[in-house]
Amino acid sequence: MTKTSEPDPTPVPAPDWTVRGIDRDEFPSVARVVGEALLASDSPQGRTERLRPLMDAHGYDRFLVAVDGDEVAGSVNSFRFEMTMPGGPRPVAGVSGVGVWPTHRRKGVLSALMRRQLRDLRDRGESLAALWASEGGIYGRFGYGAASMEAELTVARPHARLVPDAPRDPALNLRLHYVDEVRDRVVEVFRKLAPTQLTRFQRADVWWDRVLADTPEARGSFGGLKVALVSSADGPQGYALYRTRAEYDQAGWHSELRVHELVAGTPAARVALYDHVFNRDLVAKVVVENTAVDDPLWNLLADRQRISAVPTTGLWMRLVDxxxxxxxxxxxxxxxxxxxxxxxxxxxxxxxxxxxxxxxxxxxxxxxxxxxxxxxxxxxxxxxxxxxxxxxxxxxxxxxxxxxxxxxxxxxxxxxxxxxxxxxxx
Structure with a gap:
């Protein structure tokens, strides 16, 4: 049985800012503030158009803004996710859309927004919040703690050899596709496996649109998004989303294969995917993004000292209740x-x-x-x-x-x- 405490009777000084919700028509003002705070390169109109599908899918009822007269001075939002926590999937507030207009920084705008958001989340019955921080010095004072690390792993091709006893299943079938050909099977794999992987959240279609985007902006200097899909007689068992970039000079090929996401339901399916990306012709190095710090590759690579790891802070967690x-x-x-x-x-x-x-x-x-x-x-x-x-x-x-x-x-x-x-x- 859980007992919660009563609110602290000590009065909190009223902020100088009016904090309120928004409707759909006000979203361009929010996009303008957040984009400027994060030094976004696109225009406010382009930013609004890019983010509008995401917000239309989730709704605007969880947005808060601080206003100075008629001007939006700051904003904060949260998505209601089903995210895997210790013990299994549960509701988690995914905090996002945080920004303060540059002329209103250091005036208590963000403090007023965060205090109100925490109260609202508690009133909704949500006990946990999570976010990605653009700057590590911001959110600790609001009660968030840096709770996870993720890593980017790089392996040079000459050293991309797995241990002899890596599990391989000859009954598995691996095929290479372009993403629009097998989107439904990728989604199926992730939907089944997300509840077993800590801090994965179930992705609505708008999130898959972002993950699987194959626009010129998403490609950068790389080629189109490809899917290595591994299947058994029971259906798809795992996938790797990756792009390649060809580079050649007088010394030979220096091409790069970059894995954006690798998800596998069995050790043998994972080995099949690593075998595929490590054995693409003309590739000089393989980069695997967004891995857990204990990714199985550390125990699968024959020479783990050949892994170059770049760690980064992942999720910040906040105990709302x-x-x-x-x-x-x-x-x-x-x-x-x-x-x-x-x-x-x-x-x-x-x-x-x-x-x-x-x-x-x-x-x-x-x-x-x-x-x-x-x-x-x-x-x-x-x-x-x-x-x-x-x-x-x-x-x-x-x-x-x-x-x-x-x-x-x-x-x-x-x-x-x-x-x-x-x-x-x-």
């Missing part, structure tokens, strides 16, 4: 602890919470007992996916351990079997 978020996920080992949480922007989360958890879930209740651990809500968000630890925050001095070993015990309970990978910036 601390007791609900902690209660709804399973734990690797039983644990019991009192955690004191500070939360400036969602005061209903602030307090001491007794967590009694096991492999099914957790009971989370307010308590007056002495805390075993004190931390900001952002550190709980960073540890929620099991990839980063609370112990590291204690070691850094940004969280305080009052009971020796409390952080390590919670880390062991929060552990997950495989690292998260989202793969799509929203």
């Amino acid at each position: 601390v007791p609900a978020a902690l209660a709804e996920r399973p734990y690797a080992v039983p644990v019991e602890a009192v955690v004191e949480v500070a939360d400036r922007y969602a005061p209903w989360n602030a307090g001491r919470w007794r967590i009694k958890a096991d492999e099914v879930g957790a009971d989370v209740e307010l308590t007056d007992e002495a805390p075993d651990l004190s931390l900001d809500v952002s550190h709980l968000g960073a540890a929620f996916l099991g990839q980063h630890t609370l112990s590291a925050r204690v070691a850094a001095g940004v969280a305080t351990e009052h009971t020796l070993g409390a952080a390590a015990r919670l880390d062991a309970a929060l552990r997950v079997a495989h690292a998260p990978v989202c793969g799509v910036i929203f």
Whole structure:
């Protein structure tokens, strides 16, 4: 049974900004602000036309704007995703469309928007929010924690050899297609496998339009988008979306094959896809984007030291409702602890919470007992996916351990079997 705290009675100073929702006709003003904040190269009109299908599909009821008179000074949006969290798929608010007009920066616009959004998400019954950050220094103060890492892996062709015992199934059939020929089968594979891969979200058609876009802008200096599809007698088992770029000089071929997404339902299907991309003629190097930090390639490549990895921060997680978020996920080992949480922007989360958890879930209740651990809500968000630890925050001095070993015990309970990978910036 989960008990939530009452809102903090301490009054919060009213912001100078009017924060409200929008309708469809106001979206061009929002697109103008977000594009300028992110230094977008397209025109406000072009940006509106590009994003309109996405917004029409999701609706405008989750947009918030801060207005200065009749002028939109800032905006924030969230998509309601079905995203795989520890324990399985659940609703997650995918925060996006964040921007402040340049002349209104550092005046409290974003703070007013984020505070209102958190309240709205809680009122909707959504306990978790996630986002991709354009700058890493922005969102920690709003309670978001950097919770996952993804990596781009590069392997030079002479070293792209798999281990001898890599599982191969001669019954599998691999065929190369252009994307418009097999879109339905790609979608089928992903729909089945997304619930098994941490932080994947089910993609509506408008998201597949973005992932599978094959416009000149999407291609850049590369060729058309191709699909390597591997199937068995039971149907499609996996796919790799990739492009190639041909380069040649007097020293020979320097061509690149870039994998945008590789999804496989079985080890043998994954090996078939890696065998294909590593053995394309004339290719000098293969780049695999958007991989989990524990991608199987690390254990499949015969010489793992030949992998050049470029890690990047992935999702930032925010516990909108601390007791609900902690209660709804399973734990690797039983644990019991009192955690004191500070939360400036969602005061209903602030307090001491007794967590009694096991492999099914957790009971989370307010308590007056002495805390075993004190931390900001952002550190709980960073540890929620099991990839980063609370112990590291204690070691850094940004969280305080009052009971020796409390952080390590919670880390062991929060552990997950495989690292998260989202793969799509929203």
